[in-house]
Amino acid sequence: MPAKILSGLEVSAVVKERVRKAVNELKGQGVQPCLATVLVGDDSASATYVSSKQKTAKELGIATRDHRLKASFMQQELLDLVQLLNNDPKVHGILVQLPFPKHIDEFAITSSISLLKDVDGLTPYSAGMLQNGMAHLKPxxxxxxxxxxxxxxxxxxxxxxxxxxxxxxxxxxxxxxxxxxxxxxxxxxxxxxxxxxxxxxxxxxxxxxxxxxxxxxxxxxxxxxxxxxxxxxxxxxxxxxxxxxxxxxxxxxxxxxxxxxxxxPMTIAMLMKNTVSAASISRGMQ
Structure with a gap:
């Protein structure tokens, strides 16, 4: 018999509905989940991915901050922006879209993201916690x-x-x-x-x-x-x-x-789930 289909569209719809309910619960407790995205350069595929993530977040009631930066943006400037987002209590998740232009060190940037806002699960801390079976925010x-x-x-x-x-x-x-x-x-x-x-x-x-x-x-x-x-x-x-x-x-x-x-479809759905988890963690909630 032909293989049965594993439908990411079906599963992502279920995940997003769970996220929508969690967002409403958080809002009822005075917490507005917020995802900040950062895109450096004009790569068309990356721009499409970021736009799709922004669109889905808004559909689920998640607030967004959209940072579109020129390819000439310098590494220290990007580090400064990430630090601003780390320190902003209204931002719960930070996503820096990869790849970067060649003059920017990917490891340096991802390592600078707050472990509590690492909704892509890319920081060394997140990787170590995953290896030990204790990660809250997973890739x-x-x-x-x-x-x-x-x-x-x-x-x-x-x-x-x-x-x-x-x-x-x-x-x-x-x-x-x-x-x-x-x-x-x-x-x-x-x-x-x-x-x-x-x-x-x-x-x-x-x-x-x-x-x-x-x-x-x-x-x-x-x-x-x-x-x-x-x-x-x-x-x-x-x-x-x-x-x-x-x-x-x-x-x-x-x-x-x-x-x-x-x-x-699952990649974006799980990003939304991680953003809501990060918002919960920021307030000491599950």
């Missing part, structure tokens, strides 16, 4: 993947999970989240030897390459009954596509995420 895309698995009742305990990504945004934090749920995790990347063989051993495959010219997950790389999560996005044949050759892989997998409509 949005991996959290969205876990939310999808939970919604559809997929228990990863005992599974061999193969992640094709080693970034701080997806691969590394997801590995810790899956380990916490008793999966056995293998992280693969561009230098991995015998990649196809490792993928064929996966009960759960998460691929996040985002370049169909470099990599496509084909049916011969997937074992029967595997769960396949596609995080990649790129243009392929004039259309938006993921890493997965969807039509062939769905005939072997048990569950599969589509692109679009899979992990993408």
């Amino acid at each position: 949005c895309t991996p959290s969205g993947i876990i939310e999808i698995l939970d919604y559809y009742g997929i228990d990863v305990a005992g599974m061999d999970a193969v992640i094709l990504n080693r970034s701080n945004l997806v691969g590394k934090p997801l590995a810790f989240m899956l380990l916490e749920r008793n999966a056995t995790v293998t992280i693969c990347h561009s230098k991995t030897k015998g990649l196809a063989e490792k993928l064929r051993g996966g009960d759960l495959i998460v691929t996040a390459v985002g370049n169909r010219g470099r990599f496509t997950l084909t049916a011969d790389m997937v074992k029967e009954g595997a769960v396949v999560i596609d995080v990649g996005t790129s243009r392929h044949g004039g259309n938006m596509a993921g890493d997965v050759d969807f039509d062939s892989v769905k005939e072997k997998a048990s569950w599969i995420t589509p692109v679009p409509g899979g992990v993408g």
